[in-house]
Amino acid sequence: MFDALTDRLERLSSSLRSRGRLSDADLDAALEDVRTALLEADVELGVVHAFIEAVRERLSGDVLQQSLTPGQQVIKAVHEQLIEVLGSSALKVTYASRPPTVILLAGLQGAGKTTTAAKLALWFKQQGRQPYLIAADLQRPAAVEQLRVLGSQIGVDVFSASTTPVKVARAGVAEATRLGRDVVIVDTAGRLAIDEALMREVRDISKTTSPHYTFLVIDAVTGQSAVETARAFHESLALSGIIVTKLDYDSRGGAVLSARGVVGRPVVFASTGEKLSDFDLFHPDRMASRILGMGDMLSLIEEAERTMDADVVAESAGRMMSGQFTLDDFLSQLNQVKKMGSLGGLMKLMPGVSKEMRTAASSIEDKDINRVEAIVRSMTPKERRDPSVIDASRRTRIAKGSGTTVPAVNQLLNQFTQMRKMMKQMAGGKTPDVPGMGKMASLAARSAQTREQLPAGFEALGAGMAAGTPRPGTNSKGKKKKGGRVTPPKQR
C-alpha cells in the first residue's frame, strides 16, 4: 500500500536532501512531484490541489528560516499535512451508556461491507464486548448466508429475517437489547452506484436504529470516484467515520486521503488482509510516517506486544545470540510469528524492507509453516536440542512421522544449521546500519534469495527474530504508544 507514493517521496527526499537551499524553483519542482505522486496514488484532484496549497502555505514565510535543511522542510511539511488530512488522532470508540451501541455500515457494492461487519464484530469481541450482527443486506444473493458463515467462524450470532431491511434492522436491535448484547453491527446492502433507492433504504435503517456510529466502508483501491461516493453518503447519513478495506493490496490507497479530505471524518478502522483478524484501528500518524518511508514501527511493536509472549521471545532470543539456538526455540519462534498473522503483513510494517522481500514473504502461507512445524514436532526432545544426532534412520522416521519426505527433513536441518551459524556470527558481529533492523533485514534478504530451496519456515524465523528484536525482554506497555516514531532499541 502506498508503495508508489512512498517511493516517489523517497526519491523526492533524496534529491532535496542533497541541496543546501530551497529556491522557489526547487519548491515548485518538489510540489509538482508531490502532486504527481498523489495523483498516481488515486487521490482525488481537488484534494490534491488543496493538499499542495496547504504544503506550500506551511513552507512559506519564516518557517524556512529554521534550522532544518530545505529537504527536511519539505518532507516535514508533507508529513504534517498528511497527518492533518488523515486525521490528527485515531477516533476513540466509546460505548453507549445504555447498551447496545449500534453501528451502521454503509457503502457501495463490493467494498467489503459484509466481511468488514464480521471483522468489526471480532474486534469488539477481542475488546471484551458482546457483539451482535444484523444482516440487513437482503439485496445481494447469499449476502446473509455469507454473514452467517462468517458469524459462526467468530462465534457471533447473526440476526436476519426475510422481511424488509428496515424491519430486520429494527427487530435485530430489539433482539440484541433483549439478549443484553452491548454492540450491534448492522450490515446493509450495497448498490452499483449511489442511487436514491439505496440512500433512502440506508437512511430509513438509520432512522429506525439511530446508530451511535455510522461508518462508510470504502475500498482502498477506489479511484477518483471515492470523493463522490463519500460525499453522497455523508450528506445522506452524517458519517461518524470511515473504514478502509483492502489495504493489503499494493494500491497506493489515495482513496483514504480523498474520502478523509472530503468528509472531514476520521478513518477509524483499516482492514489489512483476508483473515478475519486482519483488522485494526487506523492510525493516521503511523500511516503518514509510512507514506514517507519511515516504516511503521509503532504498529509493529504494538502488534508484537499484543501477540508475543515476552518471556518466550526473550529466552529464545538470548539463546539465539549465544549460538545455542535449538529446534525447540525455532518452533516457538514460528508459533509467535503465526500468532502475529501473515508474514507479508509483518514485513510491510518494517521500514527498509524492499518490495521483493515483501513479495517473497507474502508467498509464505500458514501451510508451509505448518509443514515445518510438523517436521520439528516429529523429532524427539533430544533431537531438537542437538540435531547432529539425527542419522539416516532417524530422518526416515521423522519424515514418516511428519508426513513429509527425507529430502524435506534434510533441507530443514541444513538450513537450520546454516541459520544457527549466521546467528552466531551476528551475535558477535558487526553493527548493522539500521539500528535493530539491519541484521534481520539482511538475513531475511538472504533467505529470500535462496527461497526456492528453502522450507518456508526459515524465512518465518527471520521475521520472528526481527519481531522479537525491538523488545529486549522488558514489557513497557503503552509507553511507546505516543508520538510519531520510535527508534528501535539496540540489539543486546
Added chain:
Amino acid sequence: MSIFGRRRQKRLVAKEERAPMPPVLVDEALVRPRLDGNSSNLDKRLSGSRGIFDRVRALSSSGAVSVDELSVVEEVLLRSDVGVSTTNVIVESLRTNGAPDGVASAVRQELLDALGEKDRSLRVDCDEGRIPVWLFVGVNGVGKTTSIGKLAKREVDAGARVVLAAGDTFRAAAADQLQLWAEITGADIVRASEGADPSSVVHDALERAKARNASLVLADTAGRRHTSSNLLDELSKIRRVADRPPGQVTETLLVLDATTGQNALTQAQEFLAAASVTGIILTKLDGTARGGIVVAIQQELGVPVKLVGVGESADDLVPFVPSEFVEALLEA
C-alpha cells in the same frame, strides 16, 4: 420457493425448539437478482461521465490549444481515472499537434487511438471433442460471480448448454450465490464444500460437461489479491486443469471494477502474467465510475476490454464498443 428456502425453514423450526437464539430466518429466494430491467443504452448509463466531458466539448477553439484548454483536458482526464501518464501523453500530443477540428474531437480521437482496434468477441472455438472454458479471475468484490450469472443467462438464451463451475471455494456462500444464478438461468452447476480445492471443482465440472454433452463451461474463481504469489500460483493451476482435455480455455476474463483507480493497471499486469488473461470485463460502469483506467490498460498491456457492466440487471452486461464508449463520454 426453492429447495434452499424450505430447507432453511425446516432448520429454523428445529433450532427454535432448542435454543432461544434466533437463527437466520432469511429466505433469499425472495431476493433473487433481477433479470428484467430496462436495458437503456450505454449513453444514458454514462451520463455521470458525460457531464465532465461536456467541458471538453465546450472548448471550441481550433488549431493551437491554449494552456487553459490543456489544463481543462488534463483535469477531465485525471478525474476520469485515465491516469497521470496516459493523460500526459494525450495532453502533450494536443500541445504539439494542436486540434484543428476542435479540442473535443482531438481528445476523442486520442482516446480512440489508445483503445485501438481489437477483437472483442468471446471465443468458443476449440479443438475437436473439447469443451470451451471461460475462466473468470479478479480481486475480491469486483463482481466475478455476478458477471458469470449474467453471461450464463446470455449463453443459455442463445441455446448453449452451460455448466457453471463454482470455483470460489473461499468466500463464504459464493457457491450459493452462483447456485441461485444456475437456478434462474437453467444452467447446470458443479459445486463443492467450502474450502475444497478449486481445481478439482473445475475438473469435476468438465467431467459433468462431457457427460452431459455441454457446449460451454463458465468457471468461477475466488477473488484473490494480485499481490500474493501463492494465490496467483493457485490460479495458474486452475487454468492448467481447465485447459486439460476435455476442457480447453478459450477465454480468461479478468473482471475489473470500474470504480478502481490506478491499481487496476497493476491488477491487470499480475493477472495477465499468472493466468494469460485474454480479455477484460469492466463492471460497475455507471453514474459514479468513469472507467478511464480502461484506456491505460489497453494501451499499456494490449488486453482488450470485451464487456462492460452498466447496471444491475442481467441484460446490463453488454459488449464494449470503443466508439460508443468514447462517443457516450463526449456526445451530449
